Amino acid sequence: MASPNHLHFDNTLGVILVGTIISSMLYGITNVQTFIYFQRSSKDPKYMRGLVAFLWILDSLHMAFIGHTVYYYMVDNFLNPFSLISPTWSFKSNIILTHISDAFIRSIFAWRIWILSGGNWKLLSSVITLAMIDLVGGLGFGIKTYFYTTFADFHRLAWVIYATLGINGLADLWTAASLCYCLNKSRSGIKRTDSMISTLMLYCINTGLLTSVFSIGCLVSYATMPTNFVFIAFYAQLPKLYLNALLATLNARDAMRERINHTQAIVSQSQPMFAMYDIRSSPASSQNEKADSALRHHLSVNIESVTDSELSSQLRDFQSSVHKPDNYKESFV
Template sequence: MSSATQDLIPQLYLGNTFGALFIGVVFAAILFGLSNIQAFFYFQTHRDTGMSFPKLTVAWLWILDALHLFLIVHCVYYYLVAHYADMSALTEIVWSFKLQIVIVVIIVYGVHLLYFHRIWIVGTGRSRVLPIAVGVIVTLGSGVAIALIWAIYQCHVFSDLTNIEWATFLALGTITFVDFIIASSLCYLLATSRTGFSSTDSMITKLMAYIINTGCLTSMCSLTVMITCAVMPHNFIFLGVDFLVAGLYVNSFFALLNARHYFQPATETNHFSEVHMRHDIYHPELNVMASQEEELQGSWKNIFKHLGRSAMPHRPIEVTVETNSFSSV
């Protein structure tokens, strides 16, 4: 090793550069493990159904998430193992780093399109102005993503990344804005779908909170990347945080698909759902309750159609009438 190279090595602080990338890979691997659990849970709860669009989307997102993890692991291995202390290699951007940016863009805007599909389904039978507006915003956001990919592939060394900060801020700002639009649109549609039944409205409220929390989580990650990039542009801490974006989006969408099963115990407590007719005794009030419950189930299915599978269990509504309960009739 030449003396000139030895003089350069102490100037490279691995802790906040490639060390930050290594920590980002560790947390990205943890998120990938969580997505494995969520995907397994989804397929287990839907094992009795045939091949469907939600199952294909889960498989597609899982494959992309696995590919993203492979690329960032290769990136860190290339710098910290294969070319450790090789200054000429440590300053250059490896191909896997550029390709993982492409995968992140595909995952993020793919999830945005899937959320738009949910908005379109939930808005069935209503004005199409809101779903169309959301679709236009998501489509325009894809143009910003293409600009980011083009800017990344113009860089050859890490010092060039400081010259494309505009593309990073524009892309992350657009992603955060689209997250806000999607979360607020879903919450608005769900809030206007209240049926007046306490159990159903309670589940809608929980799902709204779920959507807001997952949307805030992905938005906070994007904002963290923007802030760290603006404050510390000469280290790789913002890149380490950026490694988490893909896993957070995949997990947020998987969590939404599994939300029906997370909240299922609440629906099972409805005191109208399981009763048994022991004698052929007709009571008008119970008949009205049964018809209202059927209307509730139909409304609930329409709200969460295509969200994995129907949100309400397919069981007949029965009425329990004890003989001694109507001794005074």
Template sequence: MIARLQSTLGALLVGSLFSTFLSGTVSMQVAFYSTVYQKDALRLKLTVSVIWLLDFLHTVFICVGDWEYLIADWGSNVEDWIPWSIAASVGLTALMTFVVQCFFAYRVYLVSREKLYFAVPLAFIALARLVAALVSTAMMVRLGSYSRFRHDVGWVFTLGLSLSAVLDVLVAATLCYFLRKNRSGFSSMDNVINALTFYTIQNGSMTFVATVAALACWVSLRNLVFLALHFVITKMYANAFLSTLNARKAIRLQQSSAERDPSLPVALNTSTYARGFEINRTHNHHTHASDDIPMTTKVHINVEESIHVDGDYEHETNDSDDPTKVPSDM
């Protein structure tokens, strides 16, 4: 009896506590973003607000689920019971995953120089994952039993998690491919691209591992360990999205430092950031500003031209570098 409770309600409680802790990091990242990137585009600010709201609601629902499992209905057959709040948390996870994966799919579209045949399949997979998860949510509410849910439509839940894991791999692999393809041959720019590639792999691997772990437990175990891991997936996606945005000025600072001293390594440290920088090309007395390096790899450099680098810390660059225009760091 004790062992069964540890693998069901015990796992549920541990997953809820860890998920709540990660929700705190999401709120901290939102606060940091709101302070540093006040000039971002409105649509990006709205996306951040949606992510924070979904994360907050998800935390509320899993706390309500804990209350129903451990307090309100303690003593009944809670091990096979699906409360409405737990079913709703699955739907919120699907919405969070969809928003974040569409964000990265759009960045694939940009980094591939607006080739739809790379981005559209990713968006389609994200939509299919959302539909599968919403069907799972509806059936959980209707059936109210894990055993019946597994028997009747368990394959739908399996499909949703599988699509999510596959999409994580495809997005990370595609972004890494185009990042490496856009290497300029200049050490400072290549250092930034290397850092962005590392960041892409790091965030993609975190969400992938969490999703695969939840899928493996769902398929192989007949307890609630999968649900504890599923709670964490939402927070992983929210943190991946926000950390991508919040790293921009830190990367910009390191790029500016590397231009002045090529021996400096590129380090990602979101606690520091630059006032701004720009790279100008001078050719026949005409100057063209390149795109913001942390946000795009669309850097056009002709080796026959002279390169002039200005580290202007008194002038604030436009932080509305819409990271949806960041094909480069995730």
């Protein structure tokens, strides 16, 4: 950091305050999403519910450490600019918590890629490799900071900061791209089911895009403004964005379930019209309509007990077993 005579409160205490406000808002959203998850996840396996609870505890500790950092600088050392030179123990601990939480969440997304890809080792290993590099680099840097007394000492490991933040953003983009690639391969030409796949792809894009933006923002702000705390405001949001992205995908299963049930209801109410139309329809069209109806019934029966990624995996397998590969897609062009 710069000397106390050159410190400015707007880009030091000010950005810490703004970052804390944003973190508090995201933590509130996390609490709401966690509550909704445990209200609706009675059929999820115990390890998944326990993992979500563990991630919520980590996020709560992260928020408590942010509060301690703000209290130390703004209350305990009120109008003491010398205190801004040294990082607090809570700030150092948050570095470790952030990378532990991110590693667990990325592992969940990696497992989804494994399911959706049908056991593609290349995709799985690439995601896991990036996640482990980020975890090792983050933990190594976080532990090393306990031996540093000032923020200026961080520059000794500047290359680790740049590499970790760069890999962080790359891992998020690659994870989202891998999920979208696997989902896109599940498309079959059926309008209703392809619409659900598109919705799942949107969730995947949102998972990686926002977190990547904040990772890159943290990297750029530290590289261009290493003497202030702007990079901290970006860095403090990362674990909360990751956890909210995970909870959003888990809680979206009910919305997907309602869409399927709503579609089934419309089809049931319109059945007489379809019956009259089937008399004049071609055999290929009739076969596709029956397969589409069977697929919606299959989804409505099984969606209660699967996650959104597992739903897409079952969707792909069911499509391949119901439809003949020769002329199926051609009839929907």
